[in-house]
Amino acid sequence: MVTNNMTIIIGGDAGQGVESSGAGFCKALARGGLHVYSVQDNRSRIRGGHNFYTIRAQADPIRSWTEPVHLLVALTKESVEIHASKLVKGGAVICDSSLKVEAEPLEQAGIKLINVPLAQLAKDSGGSKVMSNTAALGALAGLTQFPMKYIQSVIHDNFKKKGEKIIDINYKVAQAAYDYVVEHYGRSFEWNLQAVDVEPRMVINGNHAIALGALVGGCNYTSAYPMTPGTSVFEWLTTHADEYGIVSKQMEDEISAICAGIGAAHVGARVIVPTSGGGFSLMVEALGFAGMIEAPIVIVNAQRPGPSTGFATRTEQSDLLFIIYASQGEFPRIVLAPGTTKQCFEAGARAMNLSEKYQTPVIILTDAYLANSFRTVNKSDIDFSSITIDRGEFLTDADLDKLTEKYKRYLITESGISPRAIPGHPKAIFRTTSDEHNEIGEIVEEADIRNRMHTKRMKKLELARQEMRAPDLYGPAQADVTLVCWGSTISEAHEAIHMLNSEKKDAANLLHFVDIWPFPVEKATPFLENAKKRVAVEGNYTAQLAQLIRAETGINMDATILKFDGRPFSPEYIINKLKEVL
Amino acid sequence: MPTVQDYTSVHRPTWCPGCGNYGIWNSLKAALVNQNYELHDVLIVSGIGCGSKLPDYTEANGLMTLHGRPLAVATGCHLANHDLKVVITHGDGDGYSMGGNHFLHTIRRNLDIVDIYQDNKVYGLTKGQYSPTSDKGYKSKTSLGGSIEEAVFPLAVALAAGATFVSRSFAGDTDQLTWLIEQALQHKGYAMIDVFQPCVSFNKINTYQWYQERVYKLQDDPNYDTSNLDLAFQKAREWGDRIPTGIFYQVQRPTYAEQVPTLGKGALVKQGLRNSVPESIKNEFV
Numbered sequence A: 001m002v003t004n005n006m007t008i009i010i011g012g013d014a015g016q017g018v019e020s021s022g023a024g025f026c027k028a029l030a031r032g033g034l035h036v037y038s039v040q041d042n043r044s045r046i047r048g049g050h051n052f053y054t055i056r057a058q059a060d061p062i063r064s065w066t067e068p069v070h071l072l073v074a075l076t077k078e079s080v081e082i083h084a085s086k087l088v089k090g091g092a093v094i095c096d097s098s099l100k101v102e103a104e105p106l107e108q109a110g111i112k113l114i115n116v117p118l119a120q121l122a123k124d125s126g127g128s129k130v131m132s133n134t135a136a137l138g139a140l141a142g143l144t145q146f147p148m149k150y151i152q153s154v155i156h157d158n159f160k161k162k163g164e165k166i167i168d169i170n171y172k173v174a175q176a177a178y179d180y181v182v183e184h185y186g187r188s189f190e191w192n193l194q195a196v197d198v199e200p201r202m203v204i205n206g207n208h209a210i211a212l213g214a215l216v217g218g219c220n221y222t223s224a225y226p227m228t229p230g231t232s233v234f235e236w237l238t239t240h241a242d243e244y245g246i247v248s249k250q251m252e253d254e255i256s257a258i259c260a261g262i263g264a265a266h267v268g269a270r271v272i273v274p275t276s277g278g279g280f281s282l283m284v285e286a287l288g289f290a291g292m293i294e295a296p297i298v299i300v301n302a303q304r305p306g307p308s309t310g311f312a313t314r315t316e317q318s319d320l321l322f323i324i325y326a327s328q329g330e331f332p333r334i335v336l337a338p339g340t341t342k343q344c345f346e347a348g349a350r351a352m353n354l355s356e357k358y359q360t361p362v363i364i365l366t367d368a369y370l371a372n373s374f375r376t377v378n379k380s381d382i383d384f385s386s387i388t389i390d391r392g393e394f395l396t397d398a399d400l401d402k403l404t405e406k407y408k409r410y411l412i413t414e415s416g417i418s419p420r421a422i423p424g425h426p427k428a429i430f431r432t433t434s435d436e437h438n439e440i441g442e443i444v445e446e447a448d449i450r451n452r453m454h455t456k457r458m459k460k461l462e463l464a465r466q467e468m469r470a471p472d473l474y475g476p477a478q479a480d481v482t483l484v485c486w487g488s489t490i491s492e493a494h495e496a497i498h499m500l501n502s503e504k505k506d507a508a509n510l511l512h513f514v515d516i517w518p519f520p521v522e523k524a525t526p527f528l529e530n531a532k533k534r535v536a537v538e539g540n541y542t543a544q545l546a547q548l549i550r551a552e553t554g555i556n557m558d559a560t561i562l563k564f565d566g567r568p569f570s571p572e573y574i575i576n577k578l579k580e581v582l
Numbered sequence B: 001m002p003t004v005q006d007y008t009s010v011h012r013p014t015w016c017p018g019c020g021n022y023g024i025w026n027s028l029k030a031a032l033v034n035q036n037y038e039l040h041d042v043l044i045v046s047g048i049g050c051g052s053k054l055p056d057y058t059e060a061n062g063l064m065t066l067h068g069r070p071l072a073v074a075t076g077c078h079l080a081n082h083d084l085k086v087v088i089t090h091g092d093g094d095g096y097s098m099g100g101n102h103f104l105h106t107i108r109r110n111l112d113i114v115d116i117y118q119d120n121k122v123y124g125l126t127k128g129q130y131s132p133t134s135d136k137g138y139k140s141k142t143s144l145g146g147s148i149e150e151a152v153f154p155l156a157v158a159l160a161a162g163a164t165f166v167s168r169s170f171a172g173d174t175d176q177l178t179w180l181i182e183q184a185l186q187h188k189g190y191a192m193i194d195v196f197q198p199c200v201s202f203n204k205i206n207t208y209q210w211y212q213e214r215v216y217k218l219q220d221d222p223n224y225d226t227s228n229l230d231l232a233f234q235k236a237r238e239w240g241d242r243i244p245t246g247i248f249y250q251v252q253r254p255t256y257a258e259q260v261p262t263l264g265k266g267a268l269v270k271q272g273l274r275n276s277v278p279e280s281i282k283n284e285f286v
């Protein structure tokens, strides 16, 4: 018996509730005190097409998902065909008896077929066929011996709005499937899941963690145009708008979304504009506008594979260099690429402060995988008390009351940061323009003022660079190989070095970048120089971080491990490739 | 109370002598003064073009944005601080071509803002290409044999999109224009003014004289009913020897900001940033 260490896949057609069952089971596991880590694989369709949800559950903290699967809940025959090969010996497939999945080939591979009349049980319990996925959760709990009360609590929450009667039917459906499995298959399955008595953890995805960070960081304005996978940052803030005093505005396109955000920021709001690469492409001209008028604005780009529409629901890390250089001309910007849930939360809050401190755009760069991946995190790791709101050199009404001279919005200072007023005060009436301007914001064309104003703006980049954090080193200080990555790839790379080091001491360590731009040259260089062999692991074709590191430090990678098939890395993939490239 | 002089920046306009933008600028300043707006309570948002340089010459809060985007920027300014009176000034290229999408959707929102189009039927700043309001057959550097496209009827578009205040004026008639801007400032909701603005350098067709021979005022007819949408549509498409000006259509509808719960507590940026978020919000994820 293996307790509390297994991976489950729920697979089925879009529209069969794979996503809600997956999310529901994650929550139930977390309520039972387990850690969970999930990966979603969705097709860009509302109905039909195979979707699946991978859940790793453990009593100990989880770094990443891994490839071996112990239990497959197959809502379609197709999902058996697709996933059976990933099941370990002794693993099992739960499916509806009516699918008539052949037991023999599975049994030959040492896999048990757990036929359950899911739809029939749902009907017999007073429900309907659509409750098959509730039945599947019951069967899942039955086979893994996971306590039903956690499943029930999730059913309760999910159907709260539909009333007691519906909740009750779903309870019955889940229980019927649970009982059926116990009766027909007993306690024979090798893997089980037991509740652990700990303080309940949060189950949160990257997008929600960013949104929560922004909220705690004082965000009070958001505008967007829906684009997968960025949308749920916007939707979450919209859901909380009335309660927390946020203005949320869906706009007619991403150009207007960022422009409205810049307008709101200009008059003093704390702004976040979430999108994906396609939307960001439309925002590019306005990004430079924000840089020019020194408007503080936070953009989230949850990347998906490009070019163009690419894979609408899949993942990639291919916008890094684009994000750093997008828009004509030169202006300071800050790019953060969080990888863990905690880093997402921190980035949401930190970006708010950085944008106001440096009065310039800040971009949080994530990807579809991270955006959608629900993971447990300790409440204490989402630490509200660690966050303070810093508006930088922001002039309050009281400061402005004391002004004796004409207010200069673009005062040329040593640091490059000009004390910022917002429109509305009698002593700070000022103009702002996307044209080059003088200290009071008038349009000018003289070479001298251009030189001084452009230098002033660009100084902020150097100032911000000093604040950018060093990459984080995971694993032993010295190792045979150093994996170098950014953003979401931290998870699989971290697990990979752990696996490697448990086979051979000091085999590998990991250097992970959250703060990408302005590139922290001085802080990163010693880590890079100290590495015996550097291997960049990135979700793109051209090794964009490796290029950036070379450009900024002159340091080359010894090898690269790249992936651009729209699916996240796995630790096993990294380890296999590592053998090939070294 | 401020004077027109107060609203006039020391930075002098760089418009060509005789440009219709002078009339628009003077009327706007006069209207703001007549309506007792303090300089710091006004935010003039513009795009890019000759006309869009207006904020640079005006002593009020000004925000000169990107070509085509002032309405989108103004939307954010207004929603984040609806205590500021937001006035947008921009050209026909900026507003009806590059900003066409924003034009349509800003109208639908009925934001309490004033939107002034400096409509010279040509691209001024880029030196004389045809624009969306150039009449069919208009010859320019990029329509050598005459424009093949139909000119847009911006007022008809505004009516179709549900604008609550639709009007037109002529930069050569600053009395009417000042009056109209005052009406627009008082209107609760989105107020559009399309202003015929002669471009003396590039538009040799639609000159002061050309307009003077054609424009007439709807409000000269005491029976003109500004609440009649069908009539307004008809007038919005009237073109040729006689061209109507004045208020075509006006209705009252709730503004956008009035319907946003958060803004019920006052202008967003005056509400202060929230002090803290309760720990209990984490339970949503448990």
Ligand SMILES: Cc1ncc(C[n+]2csc(CCOP(=O)(O)OP(=O)(O)O)c2C)c(N)n1
Pocket (backbone or CB within 6 Å): B048, B049, B050, B051, B052, B067, B090, B091, B092, B093, B094, B095, B118, B120, B122, B123, B124, B125, B126, B131
């Ligand atoms: C993205 C972009 N494309 C093109 C331009 C060039 N441009 C500047 S003003 C203008 C058109 C000006 O015409 P209009 O908006 O009618 O204003 P006017 O100059 O006539 O007042 C153009 C095309 C620009 N600034 N930005």
Ligand code: SF4
Pocket (backbone or CB within 6 Å): B014, B015, B016, B018, B019, B020, B021, B050, B051, B120, B124, B125, B198, B199, B200, B201, B202
């Ligand atoms: S080019 Fe035309 S629109 Fe521009 S300033 Fe001269 S007259 Fe006015």
